Structures are given as structure tokens and as C-alpha cells.
Amino acid sequence: MFLVFLLPSAAFVQPAANHTITVGGVGDAMLGLMPDELATALGPAFDIGDEVRITVDFDGRIVTSAGAVQFCAAMTENTDKLTLFLVSNPGYTTAQGVGATTTIAEAVYVDETLSCIPDNQGREFVSFANGPEG
Amino acid sequence: MKSVRSRPLQAANTTRVEFREGHGDHDVVAHIPQIRSHSGHVFGVLAA
Secondary structure, three states: OHHHHOOOOHHHOOOOOOOEEEOOEEOOEEOOOOHHHHHHHHOOOEEEOOOEEOOOOOEEEEEEEOOEEEEEEEEOOOOOOOOEEEEOOOOOEOOOOOEOOOEHHHHHOOOOEEEEEOOOOOOOOEEEEOOOOO | OOOOOOHHHHOOOOOEEEOOOOOOEEEOOOEOOEEEEEOOEEEEEOOO
């Protein structure tokens, strides 16, 4: 009779949060969603702020959870669809473990392509792909 | 896009990136401060 209290309940089992950065988005937030669709995709644990200027170029939404900024979602193509996610929260990484606070040297050697940009008017790029080739 | 797989980046704790196309050296942070997902690419911003 008391055993029932010891069994795990589905009501208390929370799915692991998806914190993976991919080419398609960040966690459950996917490129191409509308802001209201983003709210549905993320669920009630996330709060999506009003549209604000989040970079020098783009407006977007700041996504928070438990009082912490998770990432920003921007509209870059003059539509209401989200086309850019910006992640400064180190809790989010690519499948290979690259995220904010990863060193450049570490990023060079991961098994994926990661480009880096000095975020200035020059907009120059450095591409890391499976380590340096010299 | 001016891209390079830069030899100076092999060094751990490097803080410089050398561009090949006549742009000289650039001081950059050792840590990537921001990652972006956009248009089928994932990239880090060196100066967020």
C-alpha cells in the first residue's frame, strides 16, 4: 500500500532542457518561427520579452528563464519570422561543446565548422573547420 | 567573406588572428563571447 508513494510519478519527471545550438536554432527555438510560435515551442518556463533593439542592426526578443537571459531572438529580414539567435549564456553549446566562453583555441579543433566575426564595421570572418590547416 | 584557417590560432591562449587578405593582424579576445545561429550557420562573435 505504501509502495505507491515510492514509485516515480510522470508528473514529477521533467524532460531535460534542450541547450544545444544548431544551424537550425537554439534548443527548442527554431529559425523561422514567429514570436508567438516561439513561446509555444519553449513552454511556460520561458519568458519572451517585448521587441527591442538587441544589436546595432536588428530588433528582437530577449528570452529569459528563472530570471536569467537564455538567448536573444532577432528578425533580420524585415519579417516577423525569427532569423537569428544570439547566445551569450554559456549553458548553451553546440553538440561539440562550443559555446560562449569557449576559447578560440578550443574552437579550432572541434569537429564542425565554426566561423568567428570581429563584430565591427569591417565584418571580417575567420572560419574554423576541423582544426587548422596552416 | 574573408576567411582563413589561421595558423596563429593553433596556439593555446592566443589572442590574435592573422588575416591573409591584406587586413593585417587583429587583436581578439581569447574566449568567444557569443554564439549565433543564423541562416544555416553557427558562428562565434569575437567582440559581442
